[in-house]
Amino acid sequence: xxxxxxxxxxxxxxxxxxxxxxxxxxxxxxxxxxxxxxxxxxxxxxxxxxxxxxxxxxxxxxxxxxxxxxxxxxxxxxxxxxxxxxxxxxxxxxxxxxxxxxxxxxxxxxxx
Amino acid sequence: xxxxxxxxxxxxxxxxxxxxxxxxxxxxxxxxxxxxxxxxxxxxxxxxxxxxxxxxxxxxxxxxxxxxxxxxxxxxxxxxxxxxxxxxxxxxxxxxxxxxxxxxx
Numbered sequence: 637x638x639x640x641x642x643x644x645x646x647x648x649x650x651x652x653x654x655x656x657x658x659x660x661x662x663x664x665x666x667x668x669x670x671x672x673x674x675x676x677x678x679x680x681x682x683x684x685x686x687x688x689x690x691x692x693x694x695x696x697x698x699x700x701x702x703x704x705x706x707x708x709x710x711x712x713x714x715x716x717x718x719x720x721x722x723x724x725x726x727x728x729x730x731x732x733x734x735x736x737x738x739x740x741x742x743x744x745x746x747x748x
Numbered sequence: 749x750x751x752x753x754x755x756x757x758x759x760x761x762x763x764x765x766x767x768x769x770x771x772x773x774x775x776x777x778x779x780x781x782x783x784x785x786x787x788x789x790x791x792x793x794x795x796x797x798x799x800x801x802x803x804x805x806x807x808x809x810x811x812x813x814x815x816x817x818x819x820x821x822x823x824x825x826x827x828x829x830x831x832x833x834x835x836x837x838x839x840x841x842x843x844x845x846x847x848x849x850x851x852x853x
Contacts, residue, residue, distance in 0.1 A: 735779045741790040742789035
């Protein structure tokens with residue numbers, strides 16, 4: 637089945653540790669996105685990538701890093717520099733030039 | 749001020765009621781999306797529209813580009829419709845905060 641997978645669904649980390657969230661898609665989509673969702677707020681764009689080996693900062697990129705070594709994969713690292721990392725993280729993908737995005741199931745990160 | 753405003757924030761209805769969720773935006777767009785997020789967190793795209801009206805089953809979405817306003821309607825609502833409904837515009841994909849709908853049996 638085609639789709640987007642994120643793992644794990646729930647993740648707990650101690651303060652000060654870096655953590656990497658996985659996002660994989662087999663839809664042959666060119667573009668991939670990372671969003672953060674906090675209670676009472678709309679999704680906010682962290683990073684996006686339109687092509688392999690290239691990515692752009694979104695609205696709230698500070699404290700995060702990404703890589704796009706393969707078309708299918710767009711991992712997000714939440715670094716210790718992120719002041720408030722506890723949130724729900726959603727990955728999405730789309731065909732290049734198309735508006736419709738397809739979302740993964742999300743990862744809920746809790747930093748203790 | 750957020751570029752995308754949704755109302756109401758929370759909505760509780762009885763099964764069978766007609767539901768309307770509103771979305772207003774402040775910039776010119778070429779398309780608007782309605783998304784559904786279930787309690788588990790996953791998001792499903794319901795509609796993408798740039799003019800007029802679209803219908804899928806009991807869901808109807810309308811948009812008025814001149815007034816910068818869109819509505820999502822649910823006819824004959826059912827408890828399984830309980831979810832958060834999110835409006836998004838395609839200008840760098842700006843999202844509303846969502847409307848949490850609860851339909852009681």
